[in-house]
Amino acid sequence: MTRIPVLAQFDSDHLSLKTMLRLPALTRGGWLLSMLLVTTLVSGQVEPATAAESAVDQKIATAIGIDGARHLLGRTIFGAPLDQLQRYSSQTREEAVDCLLETLTTSAVTPLPPWASLTPSKIQQQRGKTAESRKVFQKSMRRWQGELRSWWARELISTPSPLTERLVLMWHGHFTSEMTKVRSAPAMLKQNQLFRQFCSGDFRQLLHRVALDPAMAIYLDTRRSTREKPNENFARELLELYGLGEGNYSETDIQEAARAFTGYRIDNRTGKLRRIRRRHDASEKTVLGVTGSLTATEVVDAVLAQPACAEWISRRFWIEFISPTPDVKVLKQWAQALQQEDWSLRALLRITLLSEAFWSELNHGSLVKSPVDLVVGTMRSLKLEKAPAGQALRTLSRLGQQLFDPPNVAGWPGGHQWIDATTLLGRRQFLTSEIHNLAILNQMQRLPEKDLRPPANDPESEPEMMNPEKSPEKKVQRELPRRIRARDRRRFMPQVLRELEQLWQSLGDSADARSLRLQQWLLPFKPVGTVVEMGSIRDRLGSVLLDPTYQLK
Amino acid sequence: MKFDRRAFLRLGGAACLPLLVPGVRTWAIDEETAATAALGDRVLILVELQGGNDGLNTVIPFRDERYKKLRPKIAVADSHVMDLGNHLGMNDAMANLGESWEAGDACWILGLGYPQPNRSHFRSIEIWETGSDSDENLTDGWLGRLIGSAAGDPQRAADGIVLGGGDSGPLHGDSTRVIHLNDPIQFTRQARAVPDIAHGKDARKALEHLLEMQADIKRSARVIEEKRAKAPDLGVQFPQSKFGKRCEIAASLVTSGVPCPLIKLSHGGFDTHTDQLRRHPQLLTELATGLAALRTALIASGDWDRVLISTYSEFGRRASENGSEGTDHGTAAPHLLLGGRVKGGLAGAQPDLGTLEKNDLVFTTDYRQLYATIEQQWFQLPANPLISRGARPLPVLREKPL
Known part of the structure; x- marks a missing residue:
């Protein structure tokens, strides 16, 4: 192993842990190797050490300690019992973060409420057509809503993967739907499961699914939007809150996008969103510079193609995990990394949790607990x-x-x-x-x-x-x-x-x-x-x- | 008369102001500071209609053919309109405010809005609450700036009280002390258990905020508890809706003399994209019954002349209905002023349904004219270009109560 040629590849001005941590493309093995090299260089060590010895030194030198463990676990998994904290405290940042990321999952362990297995048509049947039956149905729907809340609270409290729940909660606050308006507990459950399935997955898929999510279609009125009278509610929030952020689109983009989201209805048999041709506006529109007879899917693609999109998501991670004041320069780097990593939210989370900003003393205690x-x-x-x-x-x-x-x-x-x-x-x-x-x-x-x-x-x-x-x-x-x-x-x-x-x-x-x-x-x-x-x-x-x-x- | 009134107040001239300015009622001058006297004992109660209230179905141009054309499904039927004159009528869901209208202490300011309207809830409410132009970003609320140097007066329970949720919005400011509360009794009881912890500037901003909040709670609770101990019972029945309860608390704070110049209440649910004909009247009824009870209580206690109630909302709604029997985000809308010194009637001009811009009403009165009125006529402060932005006050207040 010769050190010099490898080191020569680095710009010495930027040779710091900080830049290393921001290089998401490095594999774990390569990363550790570089870390060793960097530390040896920085500490001025001349004598070659065996890799194993250095790895141990490294681990001890940068063990996150009890303060680090509390900081990491407090922000990712709602805090932890002391024994768990102590286990993490002896690890390096990277080990601790990777250990946490290993816990990510895509489904909940709490048994679902009994009504969760009902098919959409069965639910329609229960709802019935008479005023009487609907009244009864409304009553049970209120009960279901309570059961759904209890179900999620139970999962939050006792899940073996609290990091997953932290992300589900984050997406629930990002891609908001309110059950008070949506009413349907089954639709809200589906949305919650969607967040769990994609919370650390591919953001593109998440955004596409959200755009055609039934609870969302109820919440932001997509299901009522027609060719003659497009409803702008979802289109506006897609650009303003979900995908891009203010200042990255025009009012015209919203109006045009709203036309693309016309004609989607919830199919009572499948419970899924379906485009009804005669209600959909198939004429030409231009959204964010993309022109065509755009549908919902194509508008979402147009949003994803905007550089502002990856930055907006990076911003969300910063605010969620680091501090209320994002560093725009860093967001740009993260946004690039996110795209290079095929929009993997897990990769973005790893970058976030290994960033210098995350560990900076200045940011300890800078967030108010929810x-x-x-x-x-x-x-x-x-x-x-x-x-x-x-x-x-x-x-x-x-x-x-x-x-x-x-x-x-x-x-x-x-x-x-x-x-x-x-x-x-x-x-x-x-x-x-x-x-x-x-x-x-x-x-x-x-x-x-x-x-x-x-x-x-x-x-x-x-x-x-x-x-x-x-x-x-x-x-x-x-x-x-x-x-x-x-x-x-x-x-x-x-x-x-x-x-x-x-x-x-x-x-x-x-x-x-x-x-x-x-x-x-x-x-x-x-x-x-x-x-x-x-x-x-x-x-x-x-x-x-x-x-x-x-x-x- | 030309002098810098604020400097004058600082010099302690407040004591002789009532003599100089006609119609200024007994300001409690004796032991109060000049800063308190700058706002007098007057109270502004702001009512935020969250979600964007549909102005056209609130104050209705019911004689205009175009109104019914724009809204074939959701136009309010003539039988549900109370004639206000000038071809306009009030939705009769607000019938409880009829008495106030008859008494001449209710005023509708028509067509409030601003140029280059923004149709986003969050941006537009931010514009309204900070008093900014459409393309300008301000951080402090307009009342936070208005109260400016007079903020933090230790005699007050708080500079502002927000009742029943919602953020500080227009009251937000670096130095303003705003407290949020749901139930004053519970509030004072719990506040007693909070320890006094010394606090000051701290690089740890979140911690600084927490400690400030703790100190504010202690101080406010002390004042509220003291005043409420002597509060009169007014025997007014308030509606049991969320908004009604908030009005009841507002009434109890004002009538017991809790010193606080700004109170904000919110009333949610106005984002009526769907099913408007059913939902909107319910919201208006809750609003009107709550405000009517508040009015009755304040008249009974003799506080009506020192209170001004004003509604606001992020925007009005689209002139034409959408496909789901609702309306999308729009622009200009009328707002309601109530109070013992309000000159009842209609003010400003109704936007013309014939000259819509992107299907939206064009505002006729800059919303900062309302702010200028509150600033210069209600609180009798000199025009501050940072608050009213050069807008002129509207002739909607009387110098003397009825």
């Missing part, structure tokens, strides 16, 4: 996966992130906007009282069914927060314990505390070490408030969770 980060992340970190999803759902909705119902077509605005007076107080409420309930419910769920008494109106039990506006979920949640009876609290709390004590003991050898480890595990910075340094783990943990920095990732 309600899902906070609720699901806390539950996963503290291993409360068995607690019922309904409780988590209610909290999410109260904190401004009702699953399947973003506030509008632009999705959740996120960032600072997650935090206003109401939601900040709500977050504290979750961390002070609801978390205890979750811990008790988590214990209760471990018992066989017969040990649990049906929920009753126990006057001693504490009333829980609920949102009177969100009636659709009530039905589902009624099957779950809505209140924790004082008796159950007395019965299960000791076990909760015992486990907390075990956790505390596992944190380190001395109280100081444990205290520090607790903060490192959960907080992106040193706490800014007063953290309890004495007393029980319950008090200590509580004060760490209530520190304002816990709201950041």
Whole structure:
């Protein structure tokens, strides 16, 4: 192995880890090799070392440590239990990221609600034609909506691949549809599965499928758009929010594109979108410089052909994973890489997570946790996966992130906007009282069914927060314990505390070490408030969770 | 009279202003700072009609043949129109505002819009909320700029209160303190448990924001709790809709004297691309019943003269209906002013259905004329080119209450 010729290929000014990390085309093996060379060069080592020795040195030299692991896992998988964090902490950036990427999958593990197996024609049948039957159908549809939300919440809380769910959630906020408008739970489920199938796949396919997704066609009115009167809703959002971003198209492009999206209807037998010839405007149109008798598919291709498209998607990844302020120069590089990688979203994710910006100290704690980060992340970190999803759902909705119902077509605005007076107080409420309930419910769920008494109106039990506006979920949640009876609290709390004590003991050898480890595990910075340094783990943990920095990732 | 009024106020001249400016009612001068006095005890309640309210089915040119031609399926039938004069009529879904119209404290400003209209929800609401030109990007909300140096007055509960969701929008500003709340009682109870943590400028922006928010919560909650303890019961029944509840909270804040010059409420669902004839009247009814109850409460408490209510929305809707019995994003639209000092009637000019541009109405009144009115006549501030952009106020307010 001769070093000099290889090194000669690099422009020495740019010979840094930074540029290396941004070269997506390098294979993993080649990458490691180059890394070795670079480090040896940089560290001024002259003596040749064996590859194996250097690899070990390398690994130790750049192990991400507990801070790095918390940063990486907090932003990708909603946080993690301490043992998982520790496993990651000994790895290099690249190893840790690749290890995470290996977990990506395309389907959920939570069993689907029973209605998911109904065929579209069966559902039509249930809906019926009379006013009476439709009323009944509407009622069950509301129940289905609640079941769908619970299904996804359950998956978020206990999935073995939280990275997949993070991406599904990101695409749900990007290619928004609101169930309040779409109404059909089966269509929303299909869309959610579509996101899961393509979340780390080929973006071109994802965009094409979204354009012909039934829930989307309902949400943005494509299914009602006719040749005579094209509806611009979908065309506008395709250009403005989904594919390109403002400033990269004209009003005329929207009007022309809207004509291409005319005549698509949902086929009641297949549940899929179908182009009806007599409703479709087949005349000539020009969208983004492409002229022809364009259909939906060709308009999507025209969007993908714009350089702005790959940049727009890169921007989405930056904002999701790095900071609220993207570096445009870097976005351009990512956009190029994305296209070179055949639009592989997995490749883009890898680039994002290995970028210098991702790991920069400046960006630690620069993102506000979303309600899902906070609720699901806390539950996963503290291993409360068995607690019922309904409780988590209610909290999410109260904190401004009702699953399947973003506030509008632009999705959740996120960032600072997650935090206003109401939601900040709500977050504290979750961390002070609801978390205890979750811990008790988590214990209760471990018992066989017969040990649990049906929920009753126990006057001693504490009333829980609920949102009177969100009636659709009530039905589902009624099957779950809505209140924790004082008796159950007395019965299960000791076990909760015992486990907390075990956790505390596992944190380190001395109280100081444990205290520090607790903060490192959960907080992106040193706490800014007063953290309890004495007393029980319950008090200590509580004060760490209530520190304002816990709201950041 | 030519002098820099803002500088004058800074010099502490506020105390003698009521003597100089006719019609300015008792400003609480004694212990209040000049900054507070700059806005007086007047309150602006903004109502955002989210999604783009269809102006043509709200204030209806029902005598115009072209209206029915443009909207064969969704034109409001004559039997559902309340005549406002000038060949215009109000959708009778808003019948609850009839009393206000009769009393002469409701004004429709017609044809509000701006040149080179943008039809994107997000961009157009941004234009309205920042007060920018169509091709200009401003960050601060227009009221954030209006309140400018008077922001952050410790006597106030907040510079602005946003009720029931939605962002700060027009109230947004670097120095404005805006709080969001759903339920004042719950709010004050929870705020008591929040610890005081020293805060200041921090390179960690997200953290800085969090700590500021915590401090704002504490301060606002203290003031709100104190005032509400002495609040009168007005015995007014508010509608149980989301919007009705928001109106009820707004009423309770104003009538209990919570010091806060700006309140924003939102009313969602106006993006009526489909099924408009069913959905739009429901939305208007919720709007009208909520506002009518708010009016009744404020009259009963004697606060009506110090409150101005104004609606706004990102745009109106396309003049012609679409194929799904709805309307697409459009341009100009009328907006409603209510208040004890409002000169009732119609202001501005109805856009001509004969001269559409890309099938859309052409605005007749720059929306910043409304802002100039609020700035110069309601809050009695000098014209600031950054806020009203040289637009002239509209003659829609009276100097003296009825």
